[in-house]
Amino acid sequence: MISDLRRQRRRLLQSYAVHVMWFSAMVATAVIHASLRTIAIATMLALITVPPVIAYAAAVHTACRAIDPGARTIGLVPMIIMTVIFTPFESGLIVPAKNLFVSAKLLKRAQHAALGPDNSFKTTQRRGAAQLKHQVLDAASKQNS
Secondary structure, three states: OHHHHHHHHHHHHHHHHHHHHHHHHHHHHHHOOOOHHHHHHHHHHHHHOHHHHHHHHHHHHHHHHHHOOOOOOOOHHHHHHHHHHOOHHHHHHHHHHHHHHHHHHHHHHHHHHHHOOOOOHHHHHHHHHHHHHHHHHHHHHHHHO
16 A cells, blocks of 8 residues: 555656646746737646646545545545636645645655664664574584584
8 A cells, every 4th residue: 555655646746746837837928928829828738737636636645545544635526626616726736735745744654664663773783683693603503413
């Protein structure tokens, strides 16, 4: 489940970066008072990037909820409602950011749980050395027998 969340999060991050780039380009064309055609093209390109962002945000939501049913992510239905009530840009910018934030916290928590409090580098190194010493002694005692 963790690997699935990592994969879905990476896809969301990539599509989100493209969306933010086109959204910024759209705003920039409006700010510099570009031609109406240029603004329309920039707006259409920004709008085209919204559905993949919403789809990947929903996939991240599903993966997060599979790991932690109480995760505070936003699912597909609220995203669609936000898209209808507000604008596609708000649902394409705010919701994925929230899901990215929550998924990062879940991945960090899973990583800390996998390491555990006693598995620091030095402790592992000492344990490894002690285990190696015991293996060598066991092998030597077996050869002497």
